[in-house]
Structures are given as C-alpha cells and as structure tokens.
Amino acid sequence: MASTEPAAVADSTTRAEPLETIAELIGGPRIDDLLHRAAGRHPERPALRSATGDLSYAELDAQASACASALRALAGGPDEVIGIAAELDPVFAVGYFGITRSGNVAAIVNPLLTGERLLHVLSTSACRVLIVSPRLYPALAEVRGRLPELRHVVLTERAPELGQEAQALPVLGELMAAAPEFIPAERNAQEEQEAGRVAGLHFTSGTTGAAKAVRLTHRNLTVNAAQTVSGHRLDASSVIFNYLPTFHLMHLTIGVCAGATHVLWTDDDVAAAVAAASRYGVTHFYSLPMRLTRLAAHPALRELEAPRLRAILSGGSTLPPSSALALGQHFGVPVMQGYGLTETSPSTHFDNIDRPKTGSSGVLVPGTEARIVDVDTREVLPVDAKGEIQVRGPQVMKGYLGRDLSRDVDADGWFSTGDVGRIDAEGYLFVVERIKDTFKCDNWLVSPSEIERVLFRHPAVDDCVVFDRPHPVSGAVAYALVVPRSADADPGELAAFVNEAVPYYEHLHHVELVESIPRSQTGKVQRRDVREQWLAAHGG
Structure with missing residues (x-):
C-alpha cells in the first residue's frame, strides 16, 4: 500500500503523491463498477454483516442489479433523481448501487430529518422517486402534498403501523422480485465521459445556512474511495466496524473498494x-466523537478487548484529546x-496510521494539494500560520x-473550504475552526474551538461551548457556557484556568454554568444558533 506522507514544505502548500499510486484500486469509470469488481474477485466473502444476517459480494451485486432493473422500470432515466434514506442497513447499499447502476442520480437523504428540512x-x-424506511415515512407524509415532482414512494419494508395509505405503497423487495433481468445500458465510448457524469447529490450539513446540494461525479467518488483505502491501510483482509447512527456513503464505498467485510452495528x-x-475480528473501528468519548469514560473499558484492532477512526467533529489518549493507550x-x-467526496486528509500526530487531521491523500491563505488578502501563508484551508484534487x-x-x-x-487551519512543516493539517465561527478581538483572529480545548482539560468541565460576545x-470577546461535573464548580476559576494558557485576545471574559448544551445527532454544536439564542435572551 502506498505511503501518504508528503515531503516537507517551504510554505503552507502541500502536494501528495500522484494518483498512479492508487490506480489499481479504481475499479472502473462508475461507482457501481467497484461493486462488480469486488463480486468478481471475492464472490463468497461477506460484504455486509448486520442483525439481519450476512450478504456476500455476489449476493450484493445481484441484488443491486435487480434493484437497478426495478428502478429503471419505475423512474425511467437516465439521470432522474432517486432519493434514498441513509439508514444503517444493508438496504441502503442495495438501493444506492441500484440507483447508480440504473444510470440515475442518487440523492442521499438523512433519515433523521424532520418535515421542513x-x-x-x-x-x-427535484426528487422523482424516494426509497424510504418506515422510520422516515411519517415525516414524509407531513410534506408529501408540497412535493409535486415526487412521483413514487417506495418503502424498504412493510409496516402495518403506518396506516392504510402507506400499505398501498410498493416495497423495494417486491419490485426487485418482479423486475426483469437487468441489462446494462450502453456506455459512452469515452470512459472519461462516463466518469464525469453526476452519480449523486449530497447535502451539506446546513451549519452555515440552508443545506446545499453538492453534485459528485462517478470519478469524484471512485477516486476518493481509493484514496481513503490507501490512507486507512485497508485491504481484502480488513473488517470494518460501522458504528454511526446513519450510513455514510464513504464507509460503503471504501469497504467495497478494498473488498473488505463491513459490519453494521446499531446498538x-x-x-x-x-x-x-471483538467477536467479528474487526480491524478498523469507525465512530463519532460523542460515542468514542462515552467509550473512553466507560467504567467497563478496562475489561474490553479487540485483539485484531488496528485503528480507531473518528469523524464528524473534533474528538477531545483526552478521549483519544485514553482509547489509544487502552x-x-x-x-x-x-x-x-x-x-470533497468527502476526504482530503487522514492522520498517518504509521506515524499519527496528536490533534492533527493528518496528511494529504494521493493526488491532492492543500494550502493556507490569508482570510482577507488570499495570499498563501507560511508554514504554521493560521488562515483558510484551500484544497485541489x-x-x-x-x-x-x-x-x-x-x-x-x-x-x-482551488476550493476554499470555509475552515481555518494551519499546516506544519511535515505537511500535517491542524483544523482550527469554521470561518463563520471565528471572530476578531483587537483585530486578532480568535478560534472558539481552541479555547474549548483548553476548557475541556479542566476536571470540572463536562461539556462546553465558546462564542463571541x-x-x-x-469588537468581540470570548464567552463560555459550561456544563459542570459538580455543583461546586467555580466559573471564575474556570476562566482563570483558561486565561493562563492562552494569549490575551483569547481570554474568557465570562463563564456561565448551564445544565446542557444543544448538540445535533452527530454531536456537533450549532455554535451560531447557540450564540443567537444567548444574545436574544440577553437583549443583544
């Protein structure tokens, strides 16, 4: 497997090794080619393991083709938009590869969304068909009348509790069973044209406004799957443990790209x-910071073992260093x-599994470049200077x-990410903050997240959020809301603890003790919303 470690740099611009180093991992011009190749190489190997049983690569490939045939009959195409709820269930894998194999565009829908979102x-x-689980159907029913372009709703399974209207809807498995044999559509003569077609619409988290629909091509997704397999040192012997509340497409595509076994765990x-x-022989454990933090503090941690484990991988938001240290040591x-x-489909950097660096987001994946630019002037900054992260690849x-x-x-x-960070002399990226969450105090750029990291080191702090007042x-100063671990926590002591460790312009001017801090399902704090609510409650 290729190394992802870049050479030392003179300024903040870093360049990873070329794509040729991962060419053998890219299974074809289309994202569903990854699955077809894996089925040819490892037909009997479990592709997915879950509470409903195992699904081999040959079975998953056959089901994806049956799904493609059913969806082609229902939606026509090519390039119709078919939505699918990203439940942590094998049906998402079948549905996603079925949509793309049918020549249509997959719109990934967060199954935790409520009506208006x-x-x-x-x-x-402009979704024409939606594959939806019974869990999401009630939210859909609330808004179905305001979706004139949505022609068909397909349930993933029967659910008598949903009522008579839902019972009349088709079920994906039934459509697949009745579909004719799948005949692949004729492809463009030029593979590059096929790779450049849009494979899916993926929605941003909406933390800085209404969620935007991102168009990702087959090439975007196949290349990034290979880049991630390289960065995470995955191969056909790997066993991936997916411990997230929803199915993120990256975890599906990297498992299939590597020919690995993918375990879905919902408990x-x-x-x-x-x-x-441990029972499944997992090598790579994927989860969210909030779950890993709970694991790090769990009283039974000392008794837990995972003998084949090679890495724990966290995503979604920043994992507290203390939690990472506890899990790494154990x-x-x-x-x-x-x-x-x-x-970015989604990945540009991964920590180096052979030489990780605490607090960093790692080094570039193959075929990618990154640099740091001044937020105002857009000039490229030197090593270790903080500014906006730009990427190209x-x-x-x-x-x-x-x-x-x-x-x-x-x-x-060059794509401007909207994130503030720095790149050190070895090419490791340190992400600091969203630009819209930073503020200036006496014209110094202040990152609330960096202040939070100091606060989290105090033993009296259970949770916290910092924003500008x-x-x-x-112009603005730092203000903190803190969830204390005990009733006798002293706000003044917490402020003094932070202020001794940070430059003056990052000093906390006040600490307010609260019972809880609102977080999203993935553990993220909507800092802007918290700030606006606080200002509204305190007269601006």
Missing part, C-alpha cells in the same frame, strides 16, 4: 459495540481523525446544484 432536500433535488451501548467488534492502536467536506465536486462551479472553485482548481472596545 426533508421538504427542502427533496424539493431542491447504542458502547461497551456492547466493542464486544461485538487498545494500543492509533486513534485517528481526518479532514474533508461533502464538497480530483475529489473536488462538480459544483452545487443550480450554481456555476466558477463561483466556488477558482480558475486554478460584542464588546465596545475590542
């Missing part, structure tokens, strides 16, 4: 999850984070739906 996703994407008990990982494996966005999106790519990617191919002289 679901309406936004489906109407923005919220973190200790039970590790026990299951299991004796690197606890890794990466960096990427929906717009084959995984950068084709553009937002309904918007020209030139508005978001410059003439040289308007100040008549400095």
Whole structure:
C-alpha cells in the first residue's frame, strides 16, 4: 500500500503523491463498477454483516442489479433523481448501487430529518422517486402534498403501523422480485465521459445556512474511495466496524473498494459495540466523537478487548484529546481523525496510521494539494500560520446544484473550504475552526474551538461551548457556557484556568454554568444558533 506522507514544505502548500499510486484500486469509470469488481474477485466473502444476517459480494451485486432493473422500470432515466434514506442497513447499499447502476442520480437523504428540512432536500433535488424506511415515512407524509415532482414512494419494508395509505405503497423487495433481468445500458465510448457524469447529490450539513446540494461525479467518488483505502491501510483482509447512527456513503464505498467485510452495528451501548467488534475480528473501528468519548469514560473499558484492532477512526467533529489518549493507550492502536467536506467526496486528509500526530487531521491523500491563505488578502501563508484551508484534487465536486462551479472553485482548481487551519512543516493539517465561527478581538483572529480545548482539560468541565460576545472596545470577546461535573464548580476559576494558557485576545471574559448544551445527532454544536439564542435572551 502506498505511503501518504508528503515531503516537507517551504510554505503552507502541500502536494501528495500522484494518483498512479492508487490506480489499481479504481475499479472502473462508475461507482457501481467497484461493486462488480469486488463480486468478481471475492464472490463468497461477506460484504455486509448486520442483525439481519450476512450478504456476500455476489449476493450484493445481484441484488443491486435487480434493484437497478426495478428502478429503471419505475423512474425511467437516465439521470432522474432517486432519493434514498441513509439508514444503517444493508438496504441502503442495495438501493444506492441500484440507483447508480440504473444510470440515475442518487440523492442521499438523512433519515433523521424532520418535515421542513426533508421538504427542502427533496424539493431542491427535484426528487422523482424516494426509497424510504418506515422510520422516515411519517415525516414524509407531513410534506408529501408540497412535493409535486415526487412521483413514487417506495418503502424498504412493510409496516402495518403506518396506516392504510402507506400499505398501498410498493416495497423495494417486491419490485426487485418482479423486475426483469437487468441489462446494462450502453456506455459512452469515452470512459472519461462516463466518469464525469453526476452519480449523486449530497447535502451539506446546513451549519452555515440552508443545506446545499453538492453534485459528485462517478470519478469524484471512485477516486476518493481509493484514496481513503490507501490512507486507512485497508485491504481484502480488513473488517470494518460501522458504528454511526446513519450510513455514510464513504464507509460503503471504501469497504467495497478494498473488498473488505463491513459490519453494521446499531446498538447504542458502547461497551456492547466493542464486544461485538471483538467477536467479528474487526480491524478498523469507525465512530463519532460523542460515542468514542462515552467509550473512553466507560467504567467497563478496562475489561474490553479487540485483539485484531488496528485503528480507531473518528469523524464528524473534533474528538477531545483526552478521549483519544485514553482509547489509544487502552487498545494500543492509533486513534485517528481526518479532514474533508461533502464538497470533497468527502476526504482530503487522514492522520498517518504509521506515524499519527496528536490533534492533527493528518496528511494529504494521493493526488491532492492543500494550502493556507490569508482570510482577507488570499495570499498563501507560511508554514504554521493560521488562515483558510484551500484544497485541489480530483475529489473536488462538480459544483452545487443550480450554481456555476466558477463561483466556488477558482480558475486554478482551488476550493476554499470555509475552515481555518494551519499546516506544519511535515505537511500535517491542524483544523482550527469554521470561518463563520471565528471572530476578531483587537483585530486578532480568535478560534472558539481552541479555547474549548483548553476548557475541556479542566476536571470540572463536562461539556462546553465558546462564542463571541460584542464588546465596545475590542469588537468581540470570548464567552463560555459550561456544563459542570459538580455543583461546586467555580466559573471564575474556570476562566482563570483558561486565561493562563492562552494569549490575551483569547481570554474568557465570562463563564456561565448551564445544565446542557444543544448538540445535533452527530454531536456537533450549532455554535451560531447557540450564540443567537444567548444574545436574544440577553437583549443583544
């Protein structure tokens, strides 16, 4: 497997090794070619393991073709938008590869969305067909009348509790059983044209406004799957443990790209999850910071073992260093984070599994470049200077739906991420903050996340969030909401603890003790919403 470690750099611009180093991992011009290749190489190997049983690569490939035939009959095509709810269930894998194999475009729908947000996703994407689980159907029923372009709704399974209207809807398995044999559509003569077609619409998290639909091509997704397999050191002997509340496409594509076995685990008990990982012989454990933090503090951690484990991989938000240290020391494996966005398919950086660096998001994946630019002047900054992260590579999106790519990617191919970070002399990226969450105090750029990291080191802090409070002289100053671990926590002591460790412009001017801090299903704090709620409650 190729190394992902870049050479030392003079300024913040870093360049990874060329794509040729992972060429053998790219199974063809289309994302569903990854599955067809894996089925040819490892037909009997379990592709997916879950509570409903095992699905081999040959079975998954056959089901994807049956699904493609059923969807082609239902939606026509090519290039019709078919939505699918990303439940952590084998049906997502069957449905996703079925949509793409049918020549249509997959719109990935978060199954945790409520009515209005679901309406936004489906109407923005002009979704014609939606494959939906009974779990999401009630939210869909609320807004179905406002979706004139949605022609067909297909359930993943029968659910008598949903009522008479839902019972009349088709079920995916029934459509697949009745579908004719799948005949692949004739492809373009040029593979590059096929690879450049849009494979899916993926929605941003919406933390800085309404969620945007990102157009990702087959090439974006196949290349990034191979880049990630390289960065995570995956191969056909790997066993991936997927311990997230929804099915992220990256985990599906990297498992198939490597020909690995992919375990789907939905039990919220973190200790039970590790026990299951041990039984399955898991090598790569994927989860969210909030679950890994709970695991690190679990009283049964000392008794938990996972003998084949090679790495714990965290994504979605920043994992507290103390949690990473506790898990790394106990299991004796690197606890890794990466960096990427929906717009980059999603990954650009991964921590080096052979030489991880605490607090970093790692080094570039093959075929990718990154640099740090001044937030205002856009000049390229030197090593270790903080500014906006820009990236360039084959995984950068084709553009937002309904918007020209030139508005978001410059003439040289650089995409501005909206994140503040720095790159050290060895090419490791350290992500600091979203630009919209940073503020200036006395014209110094302040990152609330960096202040939070210091706060989390205090033993009295269970959770916290820092945001800017308007100040008549400095422009803005740092303010913290803290969930204490005990009733006798002293806000003044917490502020002093932080202020001794940070420069003056990052000083906390006030600490307020609260019972809880609102977080999303993936553990993210909507900092802007918290700030606006606080300002509204305190008269601006």
